[in-house]
Amino acid sequence: MARHLYTLIYSLFLPIIIARLWWRGRANPGYRQRVAERFGFLPHRPRPGGLWVHAVSVGETLAAAQFVKQFMEQNPNTPVIITSTTPTGSEQVKRIFGERVFHMYLPYDLPSFINRFIKNIQPGALVIIETELWPNLLASCAKHDLPVVLANARLSEKSARGYAKLPALTRPMLHSLSVVAVQNPTDGQRFIELGLPTGRMKVTGSVKFDVTVPEDCHKQGVALRGQWGADRPVLALASSHPTEDEQLLDIYPALEKAIPGLLLLLIPRHPERFEPVTNAARSRHLHVHRRTNGNVSDDIQIYVADTMGEMLNMLAAADVVVMGGSLYPGGGGHNPIEPAALGKATLIGADHINFTSIVNELTEAGAIAVCESLPALQDEVIRLLRDSIAREAMGHKGLDVVESNRGAVAQLLALVKEQLSD
CATH class of the missing domain: 3.40.50.2000 (Glycogen Phosphorylase B;)
Structure with missing residues (x-):
């Protein structure tokens, strides 16, 4: 019920969200490009069974870089799909990976857009970098039996209080996650207190410590x-x-x-x-x-x-x-x-x-x-x-x-x- 209400409110605000996207395009034209992708229409059709990585913007893309590079080295025949939300995130993906990955914008969080996206790319698993949780995205992943890993996860005390105010949305989202790889035990405990099953939490540290400084x-x-x-x-x-x-x-x-x-x-x-x-x-x-x-x-x-x-x-x-x-x-x-x-x-x-x-x-x-x-x-x-x-x-x-x-x-x-x- 809570997710349906969220979907209704999101739908009502979608024209404003689109107008804001167009407004931001005044300063950064990238916001006005490839808009169809935000509605789930794909420019690429990778082979089924690929790894889908969602990195919302620049910081998350940089955090994911070493993981993605090593995954591709170990799994050269598995396609990698990276989604972003911002043009600057998209530019980072292109700069780091070029044509070695499929890149698209993440669709708006409405069931029809997300379901269309998942049906078209048919991924084998989704890795979300840090704490980018969307109710319909995770519900659609559960509907399609798609495993979801929340990677390099962090949850501040302030953010935890915010999620706690919406338990009817938060608990189903957390139950849709297969694994939450947290940066530290404190943040992990916050996820558990919000409803994450204990066995799904793993403390792995921050992938950002695995940064590689280029030789030159x-x-x-x-x-x-x-x-x-x-x-x-x-x-x-x-x-x-x-x-x-x-x-x-x-x-x-x-x-x-x-x-x-x-x-x-x-x-x-x-x-x-x-x-x-x-x-x-x-x-x-x-x-x-x-x-x-x-x-x-x-x-x-x-x-x-x-x-x-x-x-x-x-x-x-x-x-x-x-x-x-x-x-x-x-x-x-x-x-x-x-x-x-x-x-x-x-x-x-x-x-x-x-x-x-x-x-x-x-x-x-x-x-x-x-x-x-x-x-x-x-x-x-x-x-x-x-x-x-x-x-x-x-x-x-x-x-x-x-x-x-x-x-x-x-x-x-x-x-x-x-x-x-x-």
């Missing part, structure tokens, strides 16, 4: 620094959201006064923000350069990374990294494992609820510093940029944490293999 990544970082001035100190703000770039731009004069020659590297999370971030720097009368503008002049103060897929190379060029998504209320934070895997001194803001357990482990090891306010962030940036020994020590500790936590991908591969063979 550090070389690319050195090349970038050569363009900027090899001896210049570099502060990076990674995966930034609205207001975060502005916060760093506001304290940049004080930072530059304390650290002469400082270059601030801004890496917006979404491409529609490249222009606003550039304008924000110019409005403060700072010398700004964009990655796509070619040669760099010696007097630049702000460098805007206005390309996608170069995050690791950019971070490899930095001395200190500030993780975005954490400097404003409700942001939740972004993955601090990538700069740690590069051996970079890393800072994160007060709101990192999406990565609480990871941040706690890195903090306890001295591999990351949590800054509760902008003044605290400013002080910590200055301290680290002045103290190369402290920076390097923090970076080495981060590497140690990453290396000691590898192995989640192998466990996930084993779980998925069991579901495909059943």
Whole structure:
């Protein structure tokens, strides 16, 4: 009954959802492309029995990358279908996998669209990356006897409270899951308290610790620094959201006064923000350069990374990294494992609820510093940029944490293999 009411409400709001999609296409034209896929009409027809992986956007796609690559190596004859929700997620799939996988947008969560999609691709199992739970998606999977693995699952206390308010929707969804591979026992217990059968919960750790740094990544970082001035100190703000770039731009004069020659590297999370971030720097009368503008002049103060897929190379060029998504209320934070895997001194803001357990482990090891306010962030940036020994020590500790936590991908591969063979 609850799901039918949800379906009715979703149907009534669908015109607004579509209008919002079209509106977002003003800034990112990708939202106006391949719209038919969102209604379950497929551009591809893979062989039946493939592995379907749903990775909603950029972060989830990056988290899934090593798992998918290793699955394809071990199962070369099994087609892989990856669905996304956002154009930026789609671009990441194409960048990482090219034509080696079938990529489509996930249909809207209405039974007719989801059932059409599943009937056409006839997958052998679905792997959902992190906690992207949709009532009709999971009900349709149950209807088609499709095993579902919730991988790299996390569930914050806040999210758990939200799910708990809708038990008539939450419990059926959790009972539709074959396995929930959680990042840590605390989050696993939250799933169980919401109704997940105990035997279906497995603690595997985070697949993000299995990040692979490309062989030429550090070389690319050195090349970038050569363009900027090899001896210049570099502060990076990674995966930034609205207001975060502005916060760093506001304290940049004080930072530059304390650290002469400082270059601030801004890496917006979404491409529609490249222009606003550039304008924000110019409005403060700072010398700004964009990655796509070619040669760099010696007097630049702000460098805007206005390309996608170069995050690791950019971070490899930095001395200190500030993780975005954490400097404003409700942001939740972004993955601090990538700069740690590069051996970079890393800072994160007060709101990192999406990565609480990871941040706690890195903090306890001295591999990351949590800054509760902008003044605290400013002080910590200055301290680290002045103290190369402290920076390097923090970076080495981060590497140690990453290396000691590898192995989640192998466990996930084993779980998925069991579901495909059943």
